[in-house]
Every structure is written in C-alpha cells, then in structure tokens.
Amino acid sequence: MGTGASVPNNIIRRDSYKGRCQREPWGRMRPSPIKKGGDFMADLKLFLFGFPRLERDGKAVEINRRKSMALAAYLAVTRKPQSREALATLCWPDLDQKLAQASLRTTLWYMNKIFGPEWLTIGRDHIELHQHKSDWIDVNRFQECLAQSADHRHPEDRFCQVCLISLSQAVEIYQDEFLAGFSLPDNDAFEEWKRSQAQRLNRNLIKALERLIHMHIDRQEYEQALAYAFQLVKADSLNESAHGYLMKLYAWLGQPTSALKQYEECSRILAKELDVKPQESMANLYLAIKEKRFPVLQNQNGQGSFLSEKNKSLMSLPRIPPISAERELLVA
Template structure:
C-alpha cells in the first residue's frame, strides 16, 4: 500500500509515496487537513456547511461530491472513506506531522512532570518535536469564503504554537540542568519569538545569559523586555523581572542552573519540581498567603474558588505559582491554563489549553481514560485527541438541540474534575 505524508506545520504539503498530490481546489486541501487533524469521521452536511457556507444545502452538497471525487482520485482511491452520510480518512500508512509533533512533545511518558531528573529520552523527544515545527499550522493558507474554517485553522495554529512554547521551555530547563547554557539560550530565544510579551521567557533568558557569563547581554535583554511591554501594552515589567535585573546588575546573586535531582537526597526532601517557583523569597504577602493556604485546606471538604486581583506588578503571579507548588508538594494534581491577549473571541480557548496541558505525558494522561464515552464524545468537540481513546464513538449531537449545551458544559466540568483528582485537593 502507498504511504500518505501530510506536513501541515508550515506551508502545507501532501505527498503520496514521495510525490506531491495534485488537487484542483484549495477546498480539497482544507478538507483533507480537517479530516486528518480531527481524526474522526464527519457528517457530510457538516463538511458542506464548513467549506461552502454561502451555498444553499443542495448546491453545497453538490460541491462536496465534486471535491470528494477529485480528492479521491488524487489519493489513488486510498485513505478517503465516504458513504451517504459521513466522510472519514483511514489512518493506515498515514503520517501526519501534527500527530508526530504532539506525540514527541509528551516526552518519554515514563515519569511525572515533577521529576526533575535529566532524561535523555525526553530530551530527544522534545528536540524532535521542536524540529518538526517548521512554521505555523498551514502557514499562508486560507479560505476567504469560509470564515468558520479559517477560525478552526487559527485555533489550531494558536494551540500548537503554545505547545511548542511548552516544549521549548522544557528544553531550556533541561539544557540548563545539564550545564549547557548555550543550548538553553538557543531554545530560549526561539521560545521568546513565539510571544515577545512573555515575561517568564525574558527572565529565563536573562538568567541564562548571566549564568554563561554574558552579563551585558542579560542587561540588554531586560531593556528589550521593558521596551516591548511599554510599546505593546503600555505597562512596566513585573516586580520579579525587575528584581532579576537588579540582582544581575549589582552582582548580588550567583545564578546557577537548576539543582540536580540528587542534591536534596541526603535531607529526605523530594526532587524539586521541573518548573520551580521563583528564586526569590516572597516578601510582604504573609496575610494573602495565609488566606490562600487556608482556602486550599478548606477545599478538601467543600471545594473553593479563589480570585487574585490587583494592579500589575504587586505579586499576583508569584502568589499563584507558590500555591500551585504548595499543592503539588502535598500530592495534589495541578493543571494550568493561560489567557492570551487578543483571544477574547476564541470560544473555549482557555478550557482547551488547560485540558490539553493536563494530558502531557502518560502518567498525567491516565485521568482521561477514566472518562465515560459520553463525556469523551462531548469534550472531543474541543479536544479531538481525546477521541483517539475511543475511536468507535459516534459524533455528538448538534449543540442547538434541547439539552445539548447542558450536557456539553457538564462534560467539561467532569473532565476538569477528573484531571485534577488525586490524593490531595487539586488546583485548576
């Protein structure tokens, strides 16, 4: 049987046995990409509405039939499966770079994310993931008459970009732990290009420059951070960033790579987390910290909702980071998501990022296997990779049917509860 290779990270290319396939419309490429990435069959009417939204039902279905015929011919009659109601893509001898990237991004899957021990298998896997990411998802491709497809494409691109950021952050910390600051700096620079407003990346790069003896580069990095935050957001850096700059400027601290996993073995302490809290002590927030710790203790009985609010730079992020570390040290499962500027119109973006982050690594992914088929089907609307756990599940009913939205929201809630369940209260 022939082999189908689909590379969608960067300018999309599709090859059959090493030769590019030829299709007569961009809609055929869009359909093939959509079927490959969603990884389950689609209703004909759904595909027709997605790709030809301006057509009436009759003409949209006719356009779908013509495109399916042309695509099936280009694929040599293989891979594409269509009947009167549904269309799907067989996975036999299909290589998709998005799948390969996400598999490699998980690391070796043999240990917890809190295990700080250097792992050559994880390092190799993350390096493969970074190399597979040639560019943004389907870069340069769009369907001007299909805004819903363009929204889906943009959602995929933003999610994959965030996953690359997580991979690069792991590579930075891994290289720093191994005492390889130059490799860490290279990964950190690429990490920062994904989001120039990400202060954590700026701070990490400052520390790496200082660690490698490039003090002037570390100070320039801070000035660049100040400039981009002022230009884009009109804000000053967080106190933690300024403190890092001042410490490097005054030579008041010696900045070292993260401690090796055996450093605390003689004290009986566990290995430090892979993503340790800030390096400086929390000052002037005793009352707030006691309130947070009390809320966490009470969560075991009743559950708690906590909101941190205040002006920029007063320590909200640091308080939250310390609370997450506090819970993780006691066996609580913690999953995090981040809201991004300019994504207010992206429905459920925060939910997707949070649940996808909870599926990193085999150990962390186990919660998803406890979900019912109904829950997986509903949440699969947002997280297609969940559907691979139960490939034979049907498509969920449309959300405009009575009770459908309630079931959808309930499934999201059950998933978040399952993802944060553990021997101690979890934190989302």
C-alpha cells in the same frame, strides 16, 4: 551473515516482502507499504505546520484548490470520520445544503485523484483520511511525541532521557504555526477552527520548550537551553518568563550585555503591545545583572568562574511568572 551483524548500505533487505524497498532516513532499507492486490501504496506526507503541503514519494504534490487542502487538514487533525453534512457546512457555510453538498462532491472527486482510495475513504455518509502510518502527518506526529513524554509518570522537574528525546523531536517537528499563511477568505467557521488549533498546538509547544530549558539547565547544558529559550520567545513574545530565561542564560554564559539588551527588547514589546512595563521580578533580574550581582558560570574560554555563597543564592531565583490575568485580557 550472522545474527546481529550490520547490513551494508548497498545491500537491500527484502525480508518477507517481495518487491521494491525504500531507504529509511537513517540509512536502513524498509519495504514499501503494500495494499490489497499486491500493489504498493504511495508514500504520502502531509505537512500542516507552516503553509500546508503534500508530498508523494518525496516529491511535492500540487494542490491548487484551497477547499481541498482545508478538508485534508481538517480530516487529518480530527483523526476520525466526518459526516458529509458537517464538511459541507464547514467549507461552504453561505450555500444552502443542496449546493454545498454538490460543491463537496466535486472537491472530494478532486481529492480522491490526489490521495487515492488507500488514504481517503469516501463513503455514502462519512469521509475519512486514514492513518496508515503514525508519522505521515506532522501535526499528529508532534502530538504523539508529546504523549510519549506525558505517559511517563514522574515529576516534571525530574530529568528523564526518554522525555528529553521525545520533547526534542516534538519541537523539531514544529516548523511554524499551524497552517501559517493559509486561509479560506470569508469563511469564519474554518478560520475559527484554524485559530483554535493553532493556539492549542502553540501552548503545547511552549510547555515542551519550558521543560527542555529546565532539563538542559539542570544538566548545565546552557548553550542548548539558550537555543530553546530563543524558540520560546518566538513562540510567546509577550511572556516575560521567556525573556527571563534568555536573560539568565546570557548572564550565566558571561554575556551580560546581551542579557540587558534582552530586557530592553522585552520592555519594548510589552510597551508596544500591552502598554505596560515589565514586572518587578524582571526589573530585579535586570539590576542584578547590571550591577554584576548575577553569577557567571562560564567565561569566554569556557572555564567556570568562582561563585561566592552570596552569588550562589542568585542561582535559584524563583521562576518569573507568566503575564497576569489582567494582561491576558489585554492580549485577547
């Protein structure tokens, strides 16, 4: 087979490895990771967006001890060795150090049975969850996709295909809030850590969604922008700019009724959660759409409509600012 020739799916490429291979998601075969001694390492995946779960070689692994999952999540996200004392204090804050250390030893014994020494190092003083692969922990992969975009030193309003791909992958990975539905009852320290991580990751998601919306609008890909705007409202329902994106996109796509309903939904949420009304810029946008002063860029047949010079000025409406500092205090 010559250089550059494609490899049929029924042919397994072993290259320099001797042993079994695994199929990549896109169809290509890759060798399994090999540990010392020539044995194959299990292919683990830890999912922390949503209710946490672990998979080994594509099959779910049952972890029926909450403290074990909590420790796995903490070690995975911190990405560095943690002292036994710190872990014992985090998970057993109400016990004295001797009893907490005993509970930690029992939990680590259980975790070692699940992860194995290839993935979990249990030292005399420190514990570490290894990063053999960059994609085995979804939260870390999410951060790496964002970092790939951040490494591009160019203005955020400039379109970049690499950034578009990286940000799209990051948003796809974010399936739900960090550790959604998982908790350690009566453990304020862990709950505070979980809450801070969830807020940090949610802020990163919001920034990625806003950039994707702007990228697709600049490319006149309004359907794609609309899909990301839906996700933005779900991620930050109190942010009026998120509702504003949906209103504009609905109007541009010739769906003014949906745009007006979105304003009503925004008003309902703000009244219920913060006891405030939408800002003036949102009200002006609502009136522009209601009075048919907002441009329609595509009718139901997919044909672009004529824009007068007066209507074109509405295309560049200033971005609706996020909720004010006073409202942020109300949210807190």
